[in-house]
Amino acid sequence: MARLTQISDADASPAAAELFGAIKGKVGMVPNLYRVVANQPAALVALLQFGDQLGKGNFDAKTREAIALAVAGANKCDYCASAHTTISTAMLKVDAVEAAGHLRAKSADARLQAILDLSVAIVEKRGFASDADVAAARAAGLSEGDIVEVVANVVVNIFTNYINHVAQTDIDFPVVKVDAA
Numbered sequence: 001m002a003r004l005t006q007i008s009d010a011d012a013s014p015a016a017a018e019l020f021g022a023i024k025g026k027v028g029m030v031p032n033l034y035r036v037v038a039n040q041p042a043a044l045v046a047l048l049q050f051g052d053q054l055g056k057g058n059f060d061a062k063t064r065e066a067i068a069l070a071v072a073g074a075n076k077c078d079y080c081a082s083a084h085t086t087i088s089t090a091m092l093k094v095d096a097v098e099a100a101g102h103l104r105a106k107s108a109d110a111r112l113q114a115i116l117d118l119s120v121a122i123v124e125k126r127g128f129a130s131d132a133d134v135a136a137a138r139a140a141g142l143s144e145g146d147i148v149e150v151v152a153n154v155v156v157n158i159f160t161n162y163i164n165h166v167a168q169t170d171i172d173f174p175v176v177k178v179d180a181a
Contacts (some may be wrong), residue, residue, distance in 0.1 A: 004167035006035035015041035019048065030171075031083060033160055036167045050156045057149045062092050062136040063112060069102035070116045072180055074123040076160035082173040103178065113138030115150055122154045 007016055009030075012029045016038040022029045037044040054064060072080035083105055088094040088102070101107060106118040114137050121133040137147055163169070 002032070002036065002168050002170050004169075005038050006032045006170065007038040007155060008035070012038060016044065019044050023048075026171045029082055032166060032169050032172045033079060033083065036163060037167050047156070047159065050152075054149070054152055054156065055150070058146060059115075059149055059153065062088070062094060063115065065092060065094070065099075065154055066102040066107065067119050067150065069099060070105040070119045071154055071157035072161060073103040073105060073122055075158065075161040075165075076119050076178045077164050077166065078155060079088060079164040079171050080157065080161055080179050081176040081178050082171045085176045086173045093099075098166050103176070111140055111142075114142060115146075118142070118147065118150050119154050122151060123158065127151075 023030050068084040085099050088099040089096050105120045107113045118137045121129050
């Protein structure tokens, strides 16, 4: 049972109801994460806009989802592990074994591995990535813009991981447990 209210359609404020309509139009449902964040519609707007803007960056959806999975794994967020595994496999057609690897910050692709390594370093070191972490990212071909984009993707996923930890959000996707990955 969630510790914070997952706002229903019936109980949504006008601002939240409008946002729910937009979310339903995009993904066909309103995930419980968004229902929790809707307790403060300004935070939901910020979360949605952050994600929309990152969609205009250099990283494709599969890369952004791989980062989301690696961050969920590092932060032990079962809700995000479940949601991003579903998005990766069902919507983006990422192989289930590959998606499970991303949850453990593993990829057979060298560039993506460098992105995941940097993502996990940022999480584990609370933003204090070392010179070696940044040098490894550069050696793998990441530009300074790519490094900034990694940080931005990590940050938005830390927000969702943490809100799920605080709220104990009910998982409304096929359940993926971080510890089982």
